Amino acid sequence: MNSLWAVTLATLVKDIRLEWRSKDALNSMLFFSLLVVVIFMFSFDPLAEESRHIVGGLVWVAFLFASVVALNQTWARELRNQVLDAYRVSPAPANALFLAKAVGNFIFVSVLEALMTPLFVIFYNLHVLGPAWQLIPVGLLGTWALVVNGTFFAAMSLRTRNREIMLPLLLFPISIPAVIAMVAGTTAILTGENSAHFYIVLLLTYDVVFTTASLGLFGTILHAE
Amino acid sequence: MKRLFPILSVITAGLLAYALYQALVVAPTDALQGDVYRIIYYHVPSAWTAFLLFLINFVASIVYLFRRSQKADMVALVCAEVGVVFCTVVLVTGPIWARPVWGIWWAPGDIRLTSTLVLWLIYVSYLVLRRFSSSAQTQMLAAALAVFGALDMPLVYFSIWFFRTQHPQPVIGGGSMDPRMLHTLLISWAAFLCFAFLICWARYRLEVLQREVEQAHAMESLVGAGVTAKPSMPLTRGAK
Numbered sequence: 001m002n003s004l005w006a007v008t009l010a011t012l013v014k015d016i017r018l019e020w021r022s023k024d025a026l027n028s029m030l031f032f033s034l035l036v037v038v039i040f041m042f043s044f045d046p047l048a049e050e051s052r053h054i055v056g057g058l059v060w061v062a063f064l065f066a067s068v069v070a071l072n073q074t075w076a077r078e079l080r081n082q083v084l085d086a087y088r089v090s091p092a093p094a095n096a097l098f099l100a101k102a103v104g105n106f107i108f109v110s111v112l113e114a115l116m117t118p119l120f121v122i123f124y125n126l127h128v129l130g131p132a133w134q135l136i137p138v139g140l141l142g143t144w145a146l147v148v149n150g151t152f153f154a155a156m157s158l159r160t161r162n163r164e165i166m167l168p169l170l171l172f173p174i175s176i177p178a179v180i181a182m183v184a185g186t187t188a189i190l191t192g193e194n195s196a197h198f199y200i201v202l203l204l205t206y207d208v209v210f211t212t213a214s215l216g217l218f219g220t221i222l223h224a225e
Numbered sequence: 226m227k228r229l230f231p232i233l234s235v236i237t238a239g240l241l242a243y244a245l246y247q248a249l250v251v252a253p254t255d256a257l258q259g260d261v262y263r264i265i266y267y268h269v270p271s272a273w274t275a276f277l278l279f280l281i282n283f284v285a286s287i288v289y290l291f292r293r294s295q296k297a298d299m300v301a302l303v304c305a306e307v308g309v310v311f312c313t314v315v316l317v318t319g320p321i322w323a324r325p326v327w328g329i330w331w332a333p334g335d336i337r338l339t340s341t342l343v344l345w346l347i348y349v350s351y352l353v354l355r356r357f358s359s360s361a362q363t364q365m366l367a368a369a370l371a372v373f374g375a376l377d378m379p380l381v382y383f384s385i386w387f388f389r390t391q392h393p394q395p396v397i398g399g400g401s402m403d404p405r406m407l408h409t410l411l412i413s414w415a416a417f418l419c420f421a422f423l424i425c426w427a428r429y430r431l432e433v434l435q436r437e438v439e440q441a442h443a444m445e446s447l448v449g450a451g452v453t454a455k456p457s458m459p460l461t462r463g464a465k
Contacts, residue, residue, distance in 0.1 A: 160357040173346040177384035224365035
């Protein structure tokens with residue numbers, strides 16, 4: 001157990017340091033989601049009242065697409081110099097690697113969301129009518145939902161031809177319930193018309209189920225030869 | 226076994242013809258919907274068959290994850306392929322039926338429409354994964370994806386729970402369906418099941434042959450390389 005946390009922490013710190021120095025994933029995600037925001041703004045051009053109803057969808061679609069950009073880079077980085085093969089033959093637990101990657105991606109996507117949310121507020125003249133604090137659990141649980149499956153499927157699509165396109169093809173169908181919960185929950189909070197509790201519970205269930213499944217199957221995926 | 230195949234084909238053809246006759250001629254016309262409702266004898270049996278095939282795919286994938294059995298993997302592959310075909314039939318006949326009865330092609334908030342669509346999407350992505358993955362690890366990855374898909378389905382169902390559902394509640398066993406209609410429906414389902422089994426069987430045999438051919442090719446190239454590579458190896462190394 002001790003070694004699991006030690007390896008997780010070591011890999012996580014390494015990934016954060018790499019990202020801090022290169023800023024590859026963060027920069028590309030930021031610019032990508034900025035482009036999505038601007039394109040949506042021109043495509044819809046809503047009034048403040050309407051935008052409250054649609055912006056939940058826009059925000060999460062932008063984050064979903066942007067997170068794919070980061071997720072694709074997670075494992076590709078380990079392919080250079082056969083790092084992943086070295087990891088495979090080392091006695092370190094496979095789940096430590098998975099946890100570190102998932103938490104790392106969670107941090108990167110959260111930073112992106114923290115930077116992009118003010119932009120959405122400005123561009124769409126947002127003013128929250130429901131209990132605003134509930135956006136925090138929806139945001140955190142929703143991000144984890146995207147990232148935990150995304151990290152798993154990115155590891156899976158690493159073994160396929162044209163892996164860059166493979167990740168969204170695998171990730172999006174499975175993510176549909178999470179996306180519904182995120183979008184409907186955010187819209188419920190923004191409009192204040194109904195309660196978001198159901199969606200928060202749904203996201204929590206989704207996170208628990210797929211975190212367990214990913215941890216249970218990651219070893220087999222990593223060592224599949 | 227091989228002699229059984231043509232016999233089963235004939236039985237299936239007979240059953241399908243009988244089911245069609247029952248559906249178009251014998252079954253009574255619906256009091257509210259008129260003759261349009263007769264599409265139920267294609268729509269519902271296809272849906273049941275598709276769900277059954279996906280269930281078999283899930284079980285076979287679990288078996289593969291534990292036992293690494295090639296047979297389980299082939300069963301999973303075959304069931305996913307045929308299941309996607311039947312699921313496509315459901316998604317095509319559904320709107321055709323919905324348009325005259327509900328007045329719309331598609332009800333976006335409906336729980337069963339949407340969850341069937343998501344199920345279809347998941348299994349299409351499963352087939353895409355099998356197609357694009359390189360040979361050795363495909364089976365493991367596909368089995369893992371099948372498990373993820375199966376875990377996803379209850380969540381899909383609950384996530385649409387809050388929306389008002391437009392699809393009719395299941396009438397089987399509720400006692401509200403005319404017994405002659407139920408009879409026809411069950412005959413149709415039996416015919417569809419036989420048909421699905423027949424296709425799965427043929428596809429399974431094809432898959433077995435394909436894998437044998439692949440293995441033979443691999444063996445041949447190994448043997449060929451073993452004979453020629455040994456003397457030429459130092460030369461090629463030196464040349465590089």
